[in-house]
Amino acid sequence: MLSWTDLAATFSVLSVFVLLIHQRKRLIALPNKPAYSEPEPVSRKEKPTTLAQPDPYYDFDLETAHTRNHIYVNKTLRFPYFQTMAHQPMHINDWIEIDKDYAWYIEHKTKVIQEKGKVVVDSLPENDDACAELLETLVDYLPKRFPTLFSPIRKTGIHNKITGEEFVETGHLTGVDALLVVSRLVQDDFLMGKERDDGHVYFSGGLVAFPGFYTLAQYIGQPLEQVHKKIPHFNEKILMSVERTLKRFKEHEPFERTSWSMVDDRNLFLHSIISSQRLQDSTHPKDMWLRMDHQTFRKLPRSNGIIFGVHVMLKRLEDLVETPLVPALLAKIHTDGDRALMDYKEDHVYKERLMPYLQELTKRQLEKGLISEEDLDKVADFRSLVKDGVIPNPQTTLSRPTESEKDEMVSMV
Numbered sequence: 253m254l255s256w257t258d259l260a261a262t263f264s265v266l267s268v269f270v271l272l273i274h275q276r277k278r279l280i281a282l283p284n285k286p287a288y289s290e291p292e293p294v295s296r297k298e299k300p301t302t303l304a305q306p307d308p309y310y311d312f313d314l315e316t317a318h319t320r321n322h323i324y325v326n327k328t329l330r331f332p333y334f335q336t337m338a339h340q341p342m343h344i345n346d347w348i349e350i351d352k353d354y355a356w357y358i359e360h361k362t363k364v365i366q367e368k369g370k371v372v373v374d375s376l377p378e379n380d381d382a383c384a385e386l387l388e389t390l391v392d393y394l395p396k397r398f399p400t401l402f403s404p405i406r407k408t409g410i411h412n413k414i415t416g417e418e419f420v421e422t423g424h425l426t427g428v429d430a431l432l433v434v435s436r437l438v439q440d441d442f443l444m445g446k447e448r449d450d451g452h453v454y455f456s457g458g459l460v461a462f463p464g465f466y467t468l469a470q471y472i473g474q475p476l477e478q479v480h481k482k483i484p485h486f487n488e489k490i491l492m493s494v495e496r497t498l499k500r501f502k503e504h505e506p507f508e509r510t511s512w513s514m515v516d517d518r519n520l521f522l523h524s525i526i527s528s529q530r531l532q533d534s535t536h537p538k539d540m541w542l543r544m545d546h547q548t549f550r551k552l553p554r555s556n557g558i559i560f561g562v563h564v565m566l567k568r569l570e571d572l573v574e575t576p577l578v579p580a581l582l583a584k585i586h587t588d589g590d591r592a593l594m595d596y597k598e599d600h601v602y603k604e605r606l607m608p609y610l611q612e613l614t615k616r617q618l619e620k621g622l623i624s625e626e627d628l629d630k631v632a633d634f635r636s637l638v639k640d641g642v643i644p645n646p647q648t649t650l651s652r653p654t655e656s657e658k659d660e661m662v663s664m665v
């Protein structure tokens with residue numbers, strides 16, 4: 253069997269080869285767009301018995317693209333706030349989202365993988381075939397869903413038109429080799445699970461470059477009970493339902509959830525707020541980030557692997573000024589949410605700086621007439637304030653440092 257170093261070296265050679273043949277080019281304009289707009293998703297209530305093919309997103313414009321606003325589309329920020337599975341069926345169009353910061357994510361991911369290796373990409377032998385099937389699934393999905401960004405190359409290859417890379421033959425790749433190609437295709441990470449003969453689900457491998465708070469190496473090979481041990485109320489309250497759901501759900505029943513936390517920088521591998529347990533003096537609360545992890549769950553039909561995709565999305569706090577009532581909801585969660593859950597989110601590190609700023613944002617929303625005093629009694633109903641069905645979704649780019657980060661860099665010189 254090849255060692256990690258051999259695999260990494262093989263992959264580097266492969267990448268260089270691909271890059272030498274196919275000059276890198278950034279996709280700026282998308283030519284020949286047919287006059288389609290993104291199709292309406294199928295109602296969440298419909299229960300299909302087979303997995304539909306994704307709809308082609310012909311109008312996709314990478315320069316301006318943003319992900320859905322996960323504050324609205326999933327039960328991300330909720331009140332009362334306590335531990336639940338908080339999941340819902342997922343339309344297949346929503347499995348992979350791509351936004352204007354795609355290039356930044358791929359570059360950041362490449363750097364993390366080069367620096368951390370096995371700590372962030374690994375697979376147990378029982379999981380290797382699922383890695384191959386995950387890659388196969390993406391190679392099939394991406395050109396169908398984003399035909400202007402990806403195209404198929406013969407049966408098992410894929411051309412990433414954004415990075416200019418071509419993976420001509422992927423059918424023979426398994427395990428970490430397959431995951432390394434996955435890392436060149438999408439912004440998402442993938443945790444992978446496998447049911448063993450003892451009836452429990454184990455964390456069997458994956459590509460986890462952007463965990464923020466933990467590492468893949470810390471948990472690989474462990475059962476879900478162990479993995480979630482320090483998550484408040486998890487094992488007592490939801491472990492049984494989680495395991496039952498993961499074992500029973502079928503290939504055509506993908507589901508999603510979105511979790512959240514507050515962080516202070518764009519280091520998606522390990523945020524500084526976690527490693528240093530303090531906020532930098534230069535961090536203005538407007539430049540803190542609401543980190544949302546879009547978590548997607550699919551069952552792979554051939555290997556029976558469970559794939560748990562995680563697309564990390566950061567929303568700068570100042571972006572929330574345009575989302576009616578959400579700053580007030582976030583403040584309420586911090587004061588009245590389940591205390592053990594808030595401790596797990598380490599709110600003691602940032603709360604003092606966050607809370608006055610959330611109050612300021614709420615005051616600005618009152619002054620602008622976006623919300624009324626009465627609305628403040630029902631913060632959980634923030635969705636009812638959406639006007640004309642248009643969900644506000646301002647999104648500061650991650651490709652440039654924030655003012656606070658620039659100040660921090662200056663202070664270090």
Ligand code: HEM
Nearest residue numbers: 337339443444445455465466471479483494511512558560
């Ligand atoms: C293959 C399946 C899964 C794996 C490998 C897995 C793995 C993990 C890991 C590594 C963490 C971070 C632990 C830490 O903070 O140190 C975590 C957190 C968590 N997991 Fe899972 N998990 C799986 C499935 C699920 C499912 C199905 C749910 C619920 C529907 C869930 C709910 C949570 C929650 C609530 C947390 C706390 C952080 C958050 O709010 O997201 N997990 N999981």
